[in-house]
Amino acid sequence: MPLNDTKLRRIDGKPYDGPDELPDGGGLSARISPKGLITFQYRYRFNGKPVRLKLGTYGKLSIKEAREAMEQCKKWLEEGKDPAVQRKLVKEQAASSPSISVLVDEWLESPSVKELVKYEYWTRMLKLHVTDKYGRMIVDDMDPTHWEKIFLSISKAGSPVQAGNVLVKMKQVVRYALRRKRITSNALMLLELNDVGKRPEDGERYLNDEEIGLFWNSVSKTKMAWQNQLMIKLIFLTGCRGVELRLARKVDFNLKERYWVIPKENSKTRKRFVRGISRLAAEYLEQIFNLYPNLQIVFPPAKIQEDRPMAASTLISFAEQVEQIMGCPHWSNHDFRRTCKTKMAEMGVAPHVSEKILGHKLTGMLAIYDQYDYIPEQQEAADKWAEKIQLCASGSSPLSLQN
DSSP states (O other): OOOOHHHHHHHTTSOOOSOSEEEEETTEEEEEOTTOOEEEEEEEEETTEEEEEEEEEBTTBOHHHHHHHHHHHHHHHHTTOOHHHHHHHHHHHHHTOOBHHHHHHHHHTSHHHHTOTTHHHHHHHHIIIIIHHHTTSBGGGOOHHHHHHHHHHHHHTTOHHHHHHHHHHHHHHHHHHHHTTSOOOOGGGGOOHHHHOOOOOOOOOOOOHHHHHHHHHHHTTSSSOHHHHHHHHHHHHHTOOHHHHHSOBGGGEETTTTEEEEOGGGOTTSOOEEEEOOHHHHHHHHHHHHHSTTOSBSSOOTTTOOSSOOOTHHHHHHHHHHHHHHOSSOOOHHHHHHHHHHHHHHTTOOHHHHHHHHTOOOOHHHHHHOOOOOHHHHHHHHHHHHHHHHHHHHSSSOOOOOO
């Protein structure tokens, strides 16, 4: 008769003097010791020789699981494979299956990922939201519900957009692992962004003239170090991405000719480009260069003053400090770029010139045939934008440089 739990529970762990083996059917049986230790085994023949394969002990392995293990062994036999060898391979693979932390580290060490402009940011975000809390989980053992809990925890903490962003990055991690055959499970790919978070809203925020003046005058009222005040003003003046200025080195600038070369490693598009800058921006930069004459980085950490870029998180802190003084609807550093583009359009700056200032790639035929940098045109537009900012801040007369 087939094995059942009632029969095995009466035997398990108790003195036993009955038959040393109880059959279940199909080659599966339970071998029982005098002390009541029950071991599931599967009998089969391979290459003409009889084999007895231990599947596991009762208590750690249920009857149902033992039967499922036997069926898998039969499939291997049909494929001409020795079940004993295959089970050993499965155990070895399970023992070496990578955890989330291992896969994230491998992805971060890949050459293409190391070139990401926001590499430090994503290293920090994945550590904070994923590896610190869930790093030990084995990816091949995870189903979509396991993954879902990770991202829902971010969303419930008040960051549904961040949850979506982290999901997108973890999918890149898992795809990288799948391509390298480090894992076999693609359970994460079954999750959609809307399942765990939401997409960023399309950017519509830009500062009006009153807010431009309020921003400019609020910077000096913060407790930021003087050089950090100049930094956030320069981001506003140049229309640059914050990371471009954070990573900038003095050799990237020609203050006399008033242009700034953004090397490809600092560019979001991974293409080198040249930005014309205003006279006011050049004056601010000259002051910063003089402040740190022996350093190559333009904006080092204000307190430590080491020859390295400041942390990426400080840019967010700058914006928060100014926004608190302003007391107006929320804006982000990226909204500066939208403000710059919008106001330049109002002032009659040609779209392709403002696109060059922002570091955008031109589209269509312009992208293919127009390789001109438009430096004089950029400089003229940048001067108009600097004058606009000062007029918004003072009403009519330009602001003097802040000390």
